[in-house]
Amino acid sequence: xxxxxxxxxxxxxxxxxxxxxxxxxxxxxxxxxxxxxxxxxxxxxxxxxxxxxxxxxxxxxxxxxxxxxxxxxxxxxxxxxxxxxxxxxxxxxxxxxxxxxxxxxxxxxxxxxxxxxxxxxxxxxxxxxxxxxxxxxxxxxxxxxxxxxxxxxxxxxxxxxxxxxxxxxxxxxxxxxxxxxxxxxxxxxxxxxxxxxxxxxxxxxxxxxxxxxxxxxxxxxxxxxxxxxxxxxxxxxxxxxxxxxxxxxxxxxxxxxxxxxxxxxxxxxxx
Amino acid sequence: xxxxxxxxxxxxxxxxxxxxxxxxxxxxxxxxxxxxxxxxxxxxxxxxxxxxxxxxxxxxxxxxxxxxxxxxxxxxxxxxxxxxxxxxxxxxxxxxxxxxxxxxxxxxxxxxxxxxxxxxxxxxxxxxxxxxxxxxxxxxxxxxxxxxxxxxxxxxxxxxxxxxxxxxxxxxxxxxxxxxxxxxxxxxxxxxxxxxxxxxxxxxxxxxxxxxxxxx
Numbered sequence: 467x468x469x470x471x472x473x474x475x476x477x478x479x480x481x482x483x484x485x486x487x488x489x490x491x492x493x494x495x496x497x498x499x500x501x502x503x504x505x506x507x508x509x510x511x512x513x514x515x516x517x518x519x520x521x522x523x524x525x526x527x528x529x530x531x532x533x534x535x536x537x538x539x540x541x542x543x544x545x546x547x548x549x550x551x552x553x554x555x556x557x558x559x560x561x562x563x564x565x566x567x568x569x570x571x572x573x574x575x576x577x578x579x580x581x582x583x584x585x586x587x588x589x590x591x592x593x594x595x596x597x598x599x600x601x602x603x604x605x606x607x608x609x610x611x612x613x614x615x616x617x618x619x620x621x622x623x624x625x626x627x628x629x630x631x632x633x634x635x636x637x638x639x640x641x642x643x644x645x646x647x648x649x650x651x652x653x654x655x656x657x658x659x660x661x662x663x664x665x666x667x668x669x670x671x672x673x674x675x676x677x678x679x680x681x682x683x684x685x686x687x688x689x690x691x692x693x694x695x696x697x698x699x700x701x702x703x704x705x706x707x708x709x710x711x712x713x714x715x716x717x718x719x720x721x722x723x724x725x726x727x728x729x730x731x732x733x734x735x736x737x
Numbered sequence: 738x739x740x741x742x743x744x745x746x747x748x749x750x751x752x753x754x755x756x757x758x759x760x761x762x763x764x765x766x767x768x769x770x771x772x773x774x775x776x777x778x779x780x781x782x783x784x785x786x787x788x789x790x791x792x793x794x795x796x797x798x799x800x801x802x803x804x805x806x807x808x809x810x811x812x813x814x815x816x817x818x819x820x821x822x823x824x825x826x827x828x829x830x831x832x833x834x835x836x837x838x839x840x841x842x843x844x845x846x847x848x849x850x851x852x853x854x855x856x857x858x859x860x861x862x863x864x865x866x867x868x869x870x871x872x873x874x875x876x877x878x879x880x881x882x883x884x885x886x887x888x889x890x891x892x893x894x895x896x897x898x899x900x901x902x903x904x905x906x907x908x909x910x911x912x913x914x915x916x917x918x919x920x921x922x923x924x925x926x927x928x929x930x931x932x933x934x935x936x937x938x939x940x941x942x943x944x945x946x947x948x949x950x951x952x953x
Contacts, residue, residue, distance in 0.1 A: 490764040498760050
């Protein structure tokens with residue numbers, strides 16, 4: 467074999483070096499676009515609803531959806547978000563651990579979310595929903611009041627319906643003021659019941675309480691009134707539990723609002 | 738017109754719309770630079786994609802006028818070289834010596850163009866393999882200069898800008914690098930071996946690639 471032995475070896479060597487140029491594997495392009503958030507990847511994680519699709523890019527989790535029909539998922543994502551979506555083997559370790567921890571009830575775990583293109587109102591609604599502890603629910607009107615738009619109950623419902631990251635942002639913890647479960651984007655009311663039950667909430671009791679006209683529960687010993695699913699309300703013994711149909715009724719009876727569940731928020735809208 | 742000028746204008750006008758074109762135009766050369774500096778395909782892929790992501794983040798923070806003034810080729814090369822240098826340190830930490838033979842045989846090489854016969858193709862592939870291995874034995878700063886100047890094809894001025902050294906330094910490093918490559922290849926040929934054996938070869942220079950430090 468002859469390598470670069472001719473008299474113009476200098477030129478040959480330079481030519482040979484130029485031929486060391488390669489074409490990058492397609493993964494470089496795909497990962498760069500995902501890394502900057504111009505494309506997304508998805509994989510499944512376990513959830514109370516079975517395996518769910520978690521979609522992410524370099525900016526954070528951008529979408530959570532049912533995983534049963536991958537083609538339909540990729541099309542939905544394309545229509546709603548307008549970026550290409552590629553299935554990968556697994557959610558990156560750190561993100562997977564964070565999402566699993568959040569689904570297990572850890573509200574403090576930081577999960578980066580990619581909420582580009584969403585309105586400040588929508589983001590405010592979702593961030594407020596994040597404050598609802600696992601195993602508790604709040605009425606739509608409560609969210610509206612807490613974010614400073616007490617009359618925007620319908621808009622709150624709409625924002626929750628458009629939550630791109632259900633489960634991670636627990637829109638399933640927002641129900642009607644009468645305790646009925648309400649709608650749910652990720653598989654309807656039945657799925658919402660399943661998730662709430664998995665979080666330790668007795669949805670039948672919640673709905674029965676609501677049907678009986680009870681909106682608030684007070685403790686005759688502390689004289690504090692709560693929303694029915696507040697962890698403080700659930701500690702009240704049967705003997706000291708006092709049901710109320712409205713906040714004015716509770717206040718008139720000498721009760722003050724719980725500082726944890728803030729039952730006065732949205733009480734006017736709920737009435 | 739230099740296609741990078743149009744590309745810079747595109748990026749300045751709308752980064753998200755322009756960025757895929759930047760990836761299409763530069764991903765392969767950044768991958769090539771990373772691979773020829775590091776010798777490990779998996780690491781080179783990560784360096785190339787990280788370099789593109791860094792470039793996006795930097796551009797995201799730049800004023801349009803600054804983007805328009807960028808010389809994209811050397812600018813992207815600098816980002817890649819810096820990431821490759823950091824990666825090289827980590828590689829040195831995780832493996833004291835890299836055995837080149839198996840890596841070089843494991844599909845580093847480009848697909849053959851179809852215009853020549855199998856014998857010529859095989860010879861060219863052998864030459865590339867030897868040359869890729871010989872490059873990895875240059876000191877990192879000399880290697881970086883040779884890779885940018887002759888593998889990537891930057892001008893002396895662009896190479897100097899990318900490496901942040903004077904043009905004279907680039908010329909000296911490239912001259913030295915080419916001479917060493919030639920010596921190295923002659924020695925291999927004298928031994929009659931046309932296939933580098935991983936076991937018999939010295940480990941590549943373990944030092945990091947330094948682009949700031951003029952050595953001439």
